[in-house]
Amino acid sequence: MTGVGTNRVAIIVDGRAVAADVEPRTLLADFLRDTCGAVAVHIGCGEGTCGACTVALDGIAVRSCLMLAVQADGGTIVTAAGLAALDGPPDAQNLTPLQLAFRAHHALQCGFCTPGILVATALFLRANPHPTRAEIVDHLSGHLCRCTGNVPIIAAIEAAAGATAP
Amino acid sequence: MKPAPFAYERPSDVAGVLALLGDGGPQKAILAGGQSLVLALARRARTPELVIDINRIAGLDAITVDGEGCLVIGATARLEEVRVHPAVRSGWPLIAEALGLVANPVVRRRGTLVGNLSNNGPGCEMAAVALVLDAEFVVERLGSDPSRVPSAIFLTLGGTVGFVTAVRFPPPSPGGFAFVELSRRPQHVCTLGAAVQLGPAGPVIALAGFATAIRCTAAEHASTPEALRAALAADLAGAGSADTLDEYRHDVAAVLVGDALAVARSRAA
Numbered sequence: 001m002t003g004v005g006t007n008r009v010a011i012i013v014d015g016r017a018v019a020a021d022v023e024p025r026t027l028l029a030d031f032l033r034d035t036c037g038a039v040a041v042h043i044g045c046g047e048g049t050c051g052a053c054t055v056a057l058d059g060i061a062v063r064s065c066l067m068l069a070v071q072a073d074g075g076t077i078v079t080a081a082g083l084a085a086l087d088g089p090p091d092a093q094n095l096t097p098l099q100l101a102f103r104a105h106h107a108l109q110c111g112f113c114t115p116g117i118l119v120a121t122a123l124f125l126r127a128n129p130h131p132t133r134a135e136i137v138d139h140l141s142g143h144l145c146r147c148t149g150n151v152p153i154i155a156a157i158e159a160a161a162g163a164t165a166p
Numbered sequence: 167m168k169p170a171p172f173a174y175e176r177p178s179d180v181a182g183v184l185a186l187l188g189d190g191g192p193q194k195a196i197l198a199g200g201q202s203l204v205l206a207l208a209r210r211a212r213t214p215e216l217v218i219d220i221n222r223i224a225g226l227d228a229i230t231v232d233g234e235g236c237l238v239i240g241a242t243a244r245l246e247e248v249r250v251h252p253a254v255r256s257g258w259p260l261i262a263e264a265l266g267l268v269a270n271p272v273v274r275r276r277g278t279l280v281g282n283l284s285n286n287g288p289g290c291e292m293a294a295v296a297l298v299l300d301a302e303f304v305v306e307r308l309g310s311d312p313s314r315v316p317s318a319i320f321l322t323l324g325g326t327v328g329f330v331t332a333v334r335f336p337p338p339s340p341g342g343f344a345f346v347e348l349s350r351r352p353q354h355v356c357t358l359g360a361a362v363q364l365g366p367a368g369p370v371i372a373l374a375g376f377a378t379a380i381r382c383t384a385a386e387h388a389s390t391p392e393a394l395r396a397a398l399a400a401d402l403a404g405a406g407s408a409d410t411l412d413e414y415r416h417d418v419a420a421v422l423v424g425d426a427l428a429v430a431r432s433r434a435a
Contacts, residue, residue, distance in 0.1 A: 024171075025168065048273060060276075063201075068217075139271055
């Protein structure tokens with residue numbers, strides 16, 4: 001342990017309360033994976049570009065690689081593993097409507113970027129239930145997918161938005 | 167990537183920040199949105215001994231129009247909140263237009279305008295906007311009254327002048343405006359960006375994309391495309407950046423400024 005000590009961090013991750021003493025330099029992404037066991041948080045670039053580590057913190061999408069764990073103290077975090085909290089109830093196979101749309105439209109291949117996209121998209125559709133294609137493209141600019149070329153992802157989000165339309 | 171060790175404090179008011187900041191210096195870092203700072207920590211480009219988190223100071227995220235008609239944006243107001251704010255969109259639309267080109271929606275919802283300008287990395291669009299709109303920075307230091315530092319000075323200081331509690335934009339200019347940029351891909355740091363605001367005394371022009379943004383006073387008086395090109399060459403003489411794209415930027419500058427002027431004039435009509 002270094003000379004700067006530790007800070008207490010108490011958060012709720014996908015409905016589970018977690019408290020631990022961490023060094024201030026601990027990144028939220030590492031805290032979620034290593035201390036909380038939230039392995040749905042994928043760390044891609046580690047510098048805020050790829051979007052794979054995106055989680056919901058108190059209802060707002062954040063890059064967990066660009067936050068310190070201590071900053072999230074007292075907060076409520078939802079990862080892709082708890083997507084139902086953002087996206088609605090899952091079906092018998094435990095897939096939420098957004099996940100079903102992604103499957104139907106082949107919107108993932110290797111799946112590494114998918115957790116961040118699902119969390120960010122669930123929040124995006126909450127704020128904007130009927131997005132235009134241009135708004136979807138703008139939203140996805142914060143997420144890099146090397147497999148799909150993004151077209152199936154756009155189609156899945158359009159379908160999910162349609163499915164939730166009144 | 168792992169930051170070097172540092173201590174962390176989360177004061178609940180401005181006085182607490184000033185007490186912790188003391189005389190400042192590279193050993194102290196103020197954490198607002200963290201979209202630049204946390205990356206710099208992770209890369210160990212910055213290795214402060216103390217990180218001061220200002221995110222839980224009540225009221226510091228305010229976006230207001232003060233009694234003098236100035237737009238005042240607090241230190242923890244997020245880029246996206248500024249971009250969609252009705253007063254910003256109606257009175258200072260150049261800010262909203264340029265913010266649409268900064269990062270992506272998730273990063274904009276976390277990053278702050280004051281932090282973006284304090285960091286002022288190469289290609290910082292908002293630095294050009296701050297110069298064009300003549301913004302000033304409200305800087306507080308322990309034991310002295312808050313001071314207001316003009317953009318032209320602040321942007322050369324590296325953000326180590328004290329605790330920047332707000333950025334302040336003078337009352338709106340009713341003329342046309344435009345921000346036009348060239349970047350390698352959308353929402354990437356710009357290779358070059360031109361900010362133009364038309365006012366009673368003519369256009370005000372600044373370019374982002376060099377080591378810091380540059381106000382282009384000679385170009386503001388050019389009346390023909392040929393004169394504009396020559397004037398920009400004078401404005402940019404000696405302007406350097408971190409990489410080898412300078413010659414290319416000088417060529418592109420005239421095109422972008424010409425385009426931005428045309429858009430601004432079309433909006434003024």
